Amino acid sequence: MWERAEQIVHQGPDAVRPDDLPERVRQAVRRFGEDSGTTGFLLLRGLEVGELPPTHSDGEPATLPGHGTAGLAMIIAETLGTMIGYADEKNGDLVHNVQPLPGEETRIEGSGSVAFDFHIENVHHALRPDFIGLICLRQDHDKVAATRVSSVREAVERLKPSTLDVLRECQFYSNYPGSFTRDSTVEPAPAGPHPVLFGDAGKPLMRFNSHNTVSLSKAGRAALRALAEALEEVCHEVIMQPGDCALLDNHVAAHGRSAFTPRYDGQDRWLRRFYSIQSVPRSVLQMMGGSRVIPPIPAIQGIW
Template sequence: MPEEATTAAADLVADLAATAERLAGLGAVPDRLLQTHAGQIPRDLLARLSRQVGRPPRHSGALLVRGLLAPLAAKCGPTPAHWSAAPTGPMDLALVLVAAALGQVFGWAGQQDGRLVHNIVPSQGYENLQVGASSSVPLEWHTEDAFHPGRASLLMLACVRNPAGVGTRIASVRELGLPHEDLIRLGRPVVRISPDASYPATGSGPGTTRPGVPTVWWAPDGPCLRYDPAYSTRSHDDPAFEESYRSLAERLEQEARSVPMGAGDLALIDNDVAVHGRVPFTPRYDGTDRWLKRIMVRLPSQRPEAERREDGYGQVEIVLPTTAGAVR
């Protein structure tokens, strides 16, 4: 479990659940919550969420908030067999409220039918793929949507249920102790990253002719990571880079933390600093399997200027208005 963990205050848990259930009763849906029901969202609740949840520390890149969504997780029903069969309910609304209190909520039109709240469940036929619906293989280390210049700044994972305690693995580039020369080599733009298999075909797979991008890039406060080896190829041979890339993979394994989230827990991952993955597990496909919900948040950032010239493989984003513009 990450050192940065906190237990949600009981009054915040109760008020968030009550607000989400009231909004659901009014017919609110997550994808348009701030447009259609801004007047029914308590401003003080958003302020409290912003203060008590907050952004993960930049060194570890991870924060676990225990129990924040527990009353709502208990009412979610059986784990669906596929993300498309997951119902929308108060927990989804609560997750949007938490995310909107921290930044700009967004998603991709090409992923899970454009929903802002994604459902991560094991699905038959996906067991061995490198996507969230897999189970039999480890979900390898990755930056969420590493292929895209507009990828999330903050990734939020909410646990509906996790009876076997299947761990979400997290590792921060700032805790690896990589030698400076490795960090410099990893800054060479020689890695091409393609969209993962959860996106519709883009016509550009691992053999794409797009330019490479840096694996390590630098923010004003330190090194950051853009990493997804399962969907990466090299733009040219660079033996020194390959050695540093192998060292990075080794250090990630050595410094990994496993977070066995429980029902109602919320993990926040700094998508610029930390990568995440998952250990393999054996699903039962009986409605009791591990079920996470995922939502993405964009924060002000200072990513490399070169990223602005990338096309993001044509993925179209869906964006909620910020709370500052929606809630008066």
């Protein structure tokens, strides 16, 4: 499969074929894409990661142009749905390198190394990815950095009915994450108002970022705290090893990361992240012009 992944990374995700994953893995990924269950989480193990350069060189992160792990990401993303990127985030790249960067230790994003609390990806966006994938290339030195996963479908069992009612109210706002504002000199207005919980009561979905989602009401703030506590109580921690790929339903499973200590010696923790979505409105597809990059938010604000 590695040779095929190396071919695809040069040809792009449009070259992915249905049989590019081994049958057993392909069926597991497809079932997850159809129904992510109670946990909203699937862990694949034993993927090949190939030869790797140092994570950093003279403080500059490695970029891995043409590396086969991008092809693996494309195969998995296309099995789940359609691989996408965002024009506002990392220049529209389809595969993101998640590495600690010198001087950014306290940033609440992939370049940091402090604890990163529960969140879904791109909480502020009307077209949030349906799935995210994280491929581990290299562990942190101390092998303590855990990917923390928590399901809203497990967490709601610990919340009072009155709290659930508040979380379903359209009274919450979500600020843009740092990955969308890194090069901006103006702080965008938060998205909202929106509910934090939505969908069927028996299979709820979530729009929540513990760092960025806020409420102007006392009841709303109390409900957000209760949700964060419930997510903590049902958290599962996974210390990913090289060759692991964590798949998350971005509407069901919030995720985070425990703290770790980077050394900037070329052997620091390194993941690759990708997104998959199962449908894009026709109006947005027309603006995308055949690409896989969701246009900048100002260009698509008319859809919500």
